[in-house]
Amino acid sequence: MNNIPITVIISVKNEELNLPCCLKELKRFNQIIVVDSGSTDSTTSIATSMGAEVLQFKWNGKFPKKRNWTLQNATINNEWVLFLDADEFVTEAFVNEVEIKIKDSNYDGYTIQFENYFMDKKLRYGYGFKKTALFKKTKGAYEKIEEDFWSHFDMEIHEHPIINGKIGIIKAKVIHKDFKNLEHYIEKHNAYSSWEAHRYLQLKQNKNENLSINQKVKYNLVNTGLLPLFYFLGAYFLKLGFLDGKEGYYLSRFKAHYFFQIQTKVALLKQNK
Incomplete structure (x- = not known):
């Protein structure tokens, strides 16, 4: 086989x-x-x-x-x-x-x-x-x-x-399909958002242009502070996430909050520097 x-x-x-x-x-x-x-x-x-x-x-x-x-x-x-x-x-x-x-x-x-x-x-x-x-x-x-x-x-x-x-x-x-619980999902994405915040500042400092279109859009929206809102509106309404019921709503909210974490951690890193 x-x-x-x-x-x-x-x-x-x-x-x-x-x-x-x-x-x-x-x-x-x-x-x-x-x-x-x-x-x-x-x-x-x-x-x-x-x-x-x-x-x-x-x-x-x-x-x-x-x-x-x-x-x-x-x-x-x-x-x-x-x-x-x-x-x-x-x-x-x-x-x-x-x-x-x-x-x-x-x-x-x-x-x-x-x-x-x-x-x-x-x-x-x-x-x-x-x-x-x-x-x-x-x-x-x-x-x-x-x-x-x-x-x-x-x-x-x-x-x-x-x-x-x-x-x-x-x-x-x-x-x-992750068989671990929601607490694990939240903990994992909290760690991911810290990595993303450091990565964002590194790219901004080095002016790295070797990014995909999606990456450029994401980091530009981080810069404007609109990424959490845009993601939620896109995932839940434009991409019809509301048709997945409460799970579609929860995921849209969690991912939007993930991007909010990135933005606030970027602001904190800038402040500490």
Whole structure:
């Protein structure tokens, strides 16, 4: 069954709730590598019992982080690599499409789209989520951000892979469903907003123009103070998030508050400087 020549790389820390569902859908892929950061729960034993290779990564606070480190140091048996988080679950339709598309020599990477769940409900509206997470190991790596003095994430969270070649898109979606509770979601996004605030000031200082259109729009709106309002109006009304019921409302509010956190943390960092 494991005949699809792709190495799936899953970065984890204390993911005993999500990892079993992630791993059980990967049986058709040739190689599964779980890269752990010193989990204290049963994450590594679950990975080993389900047939995955387990690597331990200890970050020294500098480049490379977990995903680039894996590309540079792991024994990767295949040219194609697929990066997943433990709360991302592939579907049969996705696997079937990927099996066909990696045979197209015109492409060196693919963007993956997600079917999002929030508070255990499948969301059909609001802003979608996608990332380039499937690419040839000789054609791509995650961008390097100079963050040695302020980042506390050992994995590339917001960094994008830079692909030297043509990028396609996988139409079938991957399920994004975190089995951890709402408190974890809030705590995680509080940490993300601190990273984003530091990143925003770094980009402003360095006048970095190597940004995507979405990134430029986001950071320009942070500068005006309108990003939280614009996001909520866009997600809840323009993108019909209200049709997802109370879960659509809650997610729109939480994400708007996330951007409000970024803005206030930017203001505080400026003040402290």
